[in-house]
Amino acid sequence: METVSRRNWLKSAVALGAGLPLGITLANELMAAPVSQAEKRHGVFRPGKLVRLGSNENPYGPSPKAREAIKASITEHNRYSFAEAQEFKKVLADKEGVSPDHILLGAGSGELLALTGMGIGIEGGAVLSAFPTFRTLMEFAVRFNARWDKVDLDETLTHNLEAMASAAKPDTKVIFVVNPNNPTGTVLDPAKLKSFSEEMSRKAIVYSDEAYLEFLEPGQQHSMIDLVRKDYNVIVSRTFSKIYGLAGLRLGYIVAKPDIIRKIAKYQPGTIISQPALAAAKASLGDNEFMSFTRKKNAEARDYFCKYLDSKKWFYGNSHANVVLFPAPKDGKTILEETEKRGFQIRIWDYQDKEWCRVSIGTLDEMKAFTKAFDEVIA
Ligand SMILES: Cc1ncc(COP(=O)(O)O)c(C=O)c1O
Numbered sequence: 001m002e003t004v005s006r007r008n009w010l011k012s013a014v015a016l017g018a019g020l021p022l023g024i025t026l027a028n029e030l031m032a033a034p035v036s037q038a039e040k041r042h043g044v045f046r047p048g049k050l051v052r053l054g055s056n057e058n059p060y061g062p063s064p065k066a067r068e069a070i071k072a073s074i075t076e077h078n079r080y081s082f083a084e085a086q087e088f089k090k091v092l093a094d095k096e097g098v099s100p101d102h103i104l105l106g107a108g109s110g111e112l113l114a115l116t117g118m119g120i121g122i123e124g125g126a127v128l129s130a131f132p133t134f135r136t137l138m139e140f141a142v143r144f145n146a147r148w149d150k151v152d153l154d155e156t157l158t159h160n161l162e163a164m165a166s167a168a169k170p171d172t173k174v175i176f177v178v179n180p181n182n183p184t185g186t187v188l189d190p191a192k193l194k195s196f197s198e199e200m201s202r203k204a205i206v207y208s209d210e211a212y213l214e215f216l217e218p219g220q221q222h223s224m225i226d227l228v229r230k231d232y233n234v235i236v237s238r239t240f241s242k243i244y245g246l247a248g249l250r251l252g253y254i255v256a257k258p259d260i261i262r263k264i265a266k267y268q269p270g271t272i273i274s275q276p277a278l279a280a281a282k283a284s285l286g287d288n289e290f291m292s293f294t295r296k297k298n299a300e301a302r303d304y305f306c307k308y309l310d311s312k313k314w315f316y317g318n319s320h321a322n323v324v325l326f327p328a329p330k331d332g333k334t335i336l337e338e339t340e341k342r343g344f345q346i347r348i349w350d351y352q353d354k355e356w357c358r359v360s361i362g363t364l365d366e367m368k369a370f371t372k373a374f375d376e377v378i379a
Pocket residue numbers: 055056107108109110111134178181182209211212238239240241247250251252
């Protein structure tokens with residue numbers, strides 16, 4: 001992959017200033033990139049109406065409260081949201097127990113992953129992560145100047161924290177951890193993750209991506225936010241796309257020490273969060289009724305799907321989120337073609353010279369229909 005040197009970055013910045021959609025192109029290229037040879041040949045996110053089991057979305061969102069708030073915000077849609085965004089940052093800061101200068105809002109947490117990858121990658125060195133995992137930060141870092149050091153998951157498809165600690169090098173700048181992980185939904189032991197983050201953040205910035213954390217029961221949601229409050233070199237990222245079901249509105253945020261926030265924010269090209277996104281997020285935040293509804297429905301549909309995988313005696317990661325990864329029972333490209341013909345979109349990943357199916361959890365009815373179709377696909 002071609003890297004972007006400091007000089008090229010300057011040129012890119014000039015191109016952005018000239019109104020060329022370079023940032024958008026790069027984001028599309030990297031964030032919607034194929035994750036396997038099969039996807040390279042078949043294509044990803046092809047047009048057409050499919051049951052979406054390919055993007056780990058929330059099929060129940062937006063919540064009733066968010067829908068009302070979006071409607072009510074219409075009278076403000078002709079106004080820039082500077083004041084509303086500031087106000088919302090305060091709400092988030094109170095929730096997270098930090099001051100507002102610890103918070104950066106983004107057009108989805110994906111934007112913040114991309115900016116972190118750029119801001120750190122441009123200085124060279126390395127970013128370290130498990131593999132497979134959500135790749136945006138590392139893809140941007142590589143494109144900008146850094147090396148991506150990958151550490152395979154363990155045999156249960158969970159992050160191997162010991163191996164990751166050993167893989168950190170003197171030039172490692174960011175250590176990226178996703179908990180629960182995408183594409184596996186597997187979770188880490190909270191005490192182990194905490195001591196790993198404490199220890200490793202003395203050497204590099206630890207980025208704790210908690211996009212799916214709220215899929216766990218409230219008592220089991222062990223965020224690394226406490227380390228941010230204690231001034232560790234830790235970034236926590238959260239999104240309104242998953243449990244809150246607002247993926248299409250694009251709003252996420254990171255929490256970190258103000259100097260880290262400033263370093264990342266300076267690469268943000270004038271993102272202004274939209275009025276409906278802010279209204280919906282404000283109404284959604286802490287909506288326990290909708291969160292537990294989603295959690296319950298997701299667990300029901302995931303259990304159904306895991307029973308199906310059990311009935312086939314197929315190995316899969318122990319998912320606590322809305323996604324499951326299992327070895328592809330036949331050639332990946334054929335699976336993509338045949339599931340698509342039957343109206344479903346899933347993903348194929350390459351990992352350890354094998355192909356893997358990544359299936360997002362939809363509604364129970366969707367999973368019932370999908371397992372029927374999948375039986376035909378593999379027949
Ligand atoms: C682990 C993880 N982080 C971040 C994101 C980005 O989500 P968004 O940009 O919608 O916040 C995703 C999306 O699937 C994800 O899986």
